[in-house]
Amino acid sequence: IPEIIENNVNGLFVKPRSDKEISDAILKLSNDSEMRILMSKNNVEKLENNFLHEVIFKKIDSIYNGLLNNT
Numbered sequence: 001i002p003e004i005i006e007n008n009v010n011g012l013f014v015k016p017r018s019d020k021e022i023s024d025a026i027l028k029l030s031n032d033s034e035m036r037i038l039m040s041k042n043n044v045e046k047l048e049n050n051f052l053h054e055v056i057f058k059k060i061d062s063i064y065n066g067l068l069n070n071t
Contacts, residue, residue: 003050010042 005011012028014021029036049055 004046006042010039010046 005013007013012025014025029039
Protein backbone atom coordinates (compact mmCIF):
# COMPACT_ATOMS: atom_id res chain seq x y z
CA ILE A 1 0.00 0.00 0.00
CA PRO A 2 2.68 2.53 -0.99
CA GLU A 3 0.08 5.28 -1.56
CA ILE A 4 -0.69 5.16 2.15
CA ILE A 5 2.19 3.64 4.12
CA GLU A 6 5.85 4.67 3.98
CA ASN A 7 8.14 2.33 5.87
CA ASN A 8 9.51 3.90 9.06
CA VAL A 9 7.60 7.13 8.33
CA ASN A 10 3.99 6.28 9.12
CA GLY A 11 4.16 2.52 9.48
CA LEU A 12 6.41 -0.49 9.49
CA PHE A 13 6.66 -3.06 6.72
CA VAL A 14 7.09 -6.70 7.64
CA LYS A 15 7.27 -9.81 5.53
CA PRO A 16 3.93 -11.61 5.34
CA ARG A 17 3.66 -14.54 7.75
CA SER A 18 6.96 -13.64 9.40
CA ASP A 19 6.20 -14.08 13.08
CA LYS A 20 9.64 -12.74 14.01
CA GLU A 21 9.33 -9.54 11.96
CA ILE A 22 5.78 -8.93 13.20
CA SER A 23 6.76 -9.40 16.82
CA ASP A 24 9.87 -7.24 16.36
CA ALA A 25 7.76 -4.44 14.84
CA ILE A 26 5.22 -4.64 17.67
CA LEU A 27 7.99 -4.54 20.28
CA LYS A 28 9.71 -1.65 18.49
CA LEU A 29 6.50 0.40 18.56
CA SER A 30 5.60 -0.56 22.10
CA ASN A 31 9.05 0.46 23.36
CA ASP A 32 9.40 3.72 21.39
CA SER A 33 6.75 6.27 22.29
CA GLU A 34 8.41 8.99 20.19
CA MET A 35 8.18 6.77 17.10
CA ARG A 36 4.51 6.03 17.78
CA ILE A 37 3.70 9.73 18.20
CA LEU A 38 5.65 10.71 15.07
CA MET A 39 4.07 7.98 12.96
CA SER A 40 0.63 8.96 14.21
CA LYS A 41 1.23 12.61 13.27
CA ASN A 42 2.58 11.56 9.88
CA ASN A 43 -0.54 9.45 9.26
CA VAL A 44 -2.87 12.32 10.11
CA GLU A 45 -0.91 14.68 7.85
CA LYS A 46 -0.92 12.19 4.97
CA LEU A 47 -4.66 11.63 5.37
CA GLU A 48 -5.46 15.34 5.50
CA ASN A 49 -3.25 16.15 2.50
CA ASN A 50 -4.25 13.27 0.25
CA PHE A 51 -7.35 11.36 1.18
CA LEU A 52 -10.04 13.63 2.60
CA HIS A 53 -12.97 13.82 0.22
CA GLU A 54 -12.56 17.60 -0.12
CA VAL A 55 -8.98 17.13 -1.31
CA ILE A 56 -9.93 14.36 -3.73
CA PHE A 57 -12.82 16.44 -5.12
CA LYS A 58 -10.48 19.39 -5.71
CA LYS A 59 -7.99 17.14 -7.52
CA ILE A 60 -10.73 15.64 -9.70
CA ASP A 61 -12.17 19.09 -10.40
CA SER A 62 -8.73 20.32 -11.44
CA ILE A 63 -8.30 17.37 -13.79
CA TYR A 64 -11.73 17.93 -15.40
CA ASN A 65 -11.11 21.65 -15.78
CA GLY A 66 -7.75 20.93 -17.36
CA LEU A 67 -9.36 18.55 -19.81
CA LEU A 68 -12.12 21.05 -20.66
CA ASN A 69 -9.60 23.83 -21.25
CA ASN A 70 -7.54 21.63 -23.59
CA THR A 71 -10.41 20.81 -25.93
